[in-house]
Amino acid sequence: MxxxxxxxxxxxxxxxxxxxxxxxxxxxxxxxxxxxxxxxxxxxxxxxxxLARSLQGKQTKMIGVIVPSITNPFFAELVAKIEEQLSDDGYKMILCNAEQDSIKERQYLRMLEANQVDGIIAGSHNLDIEDYRRFGLPIVSFDRDLASSVPIVGSDNYQGGCLASQALVDAGCKHIYFIGNPNKTGNPTFYRFEGYADTMAKANLTVHTARSAFYESPSAKAAALKELLASERKIDGVFCSDDMTAILLLRVAKNLGIKVPEELKVVGFDGTQLIQNYEPDLATIVQPIGDLAGMLVKLLYERIADPSKPLAQNSYLLPVKLLKNQTI
Missing domain, CATH: 1.10.260.40 (lambda repressor-like DNA-binding domains)
Incomplete structure (x- = not known):
């Protein structure tokens, strides 16, 4: 019974x-x-x-999507594109905002299991593959290397780091800082830093870093940026690992009387439509958000249809582009 x-x-x-x-x-x-x-x-x-599947094994037509922050414009736009694609195909989406909390992410996984979703798109960085494997659901990862059996989709972060840094070099900058977290291997920011570091080496310039993780509060981050610009007057170029940090930097520079781009040139990373609409002067690396969403959904459908089928390839890196604007 x-x-x-x-x-x-x-x-x-x-x-x-x-x-x-x-x-x-x-x-x-x-x-x-x-x-x-x-x-x-x-x-x-x-x-x-x-929400249970029938005894004949029909799908629930529900997909779980786990992201680190729905307040980040990049993830908000990516989720919107994913939901649009799923809706067109007759699926519903359960959105899980994991933040930087491994306990919350694990609780979301249990909830998704209880609701018998057909698969998961995972974009958070708190748990490893064993936590996901225990639930036995088809999974596709965004910008996160979980395992050889899990397809990963992401932008070419290394290429983006090279493009942003080279733009600053070409603009005549000699003291270029990278603002982000260069230390966490496997994190997208790490590959952006690698592109920056290699570009600095080719240009015979010194690598300078200032850590600024996206989960810090805007006020704390602004204070750190103010201290950096006030103490390091030689800075003439900055590559920020995300657009929100770049916008804060521009505000701090303005308050300090530093002219952009005459005295300081700035390039961000993400290039969401929101940023392009409301900060049109910001030079940034644009990620192909629509293409990323489409690839994530396509690969997840394939895993749902046949989870045991060998992957044609494990990693899918989509190209980025430099949007040159008034800050360089």
Missing amino acids: RPKLTDVAEKAGCSPTTVSRVINNYGYISQKTKDRVYAAMRELNYQPNT
Whole structure:
């Protein structure tokens, strides 16, 4: 006899309402209670009635998308493009905003498992492949190398680093700083830094770095940028690893009376439509967001159709381009 929600509630020692809230990630539920509910679901092999696949193995037509920050314009635009593609194909999307929290990301994975999504597009950087493999769902990764069995789609971050840095060199800059996190191997920012460093070496220029991770508050980041510009007056060029940091830098430079581009030249990275519309002067590296979304969805469909099929290739790097504007 197929288990019911009430069976799960009885085994977990809680009410059916609590089980429903856990499944749908609604309201506050203690982690201890969540763990009991998920354990009961696994032991009983329970599938939520509202979204479960039929006994014939039909799909739920739902996809989970996990991103690090929905407030970041790049991820907001990428998610919008993914949702548009999924909707056109008859799928619904469950969006999970993991932030920089591994516990939250793991909870989202449990929720997606409970709702029996057909597959996952993972773009966060908190967990490794073992956490995803345990749930046994088809997965495609954005800008994150999980495993040889998981296709990864991303922009050519190294090429972007080279393009941005070369633009500053060509503009006559001699003291060029990279602002971002150059230390985390596997992170997109690391490859942008590698492109910057190699370009500096070819131009016989010194590598300068100033760490500025995107999860820091804008006020803290602005204070750090102010300290940098005020103390390092030789800076004449900056490659920022994202556009939001570049915009903050321009604001700080203006407050300090530093003229852009006469005294300081700046290049960002991402090139979302929002930034192009509201900060049209910013020179930036443009990622092909529409193409990235299309490739992620296409590859996920292939994994859903046949998860055991060998990959034609593991990594898909899409080209970026330099958008030259008034800041260089």
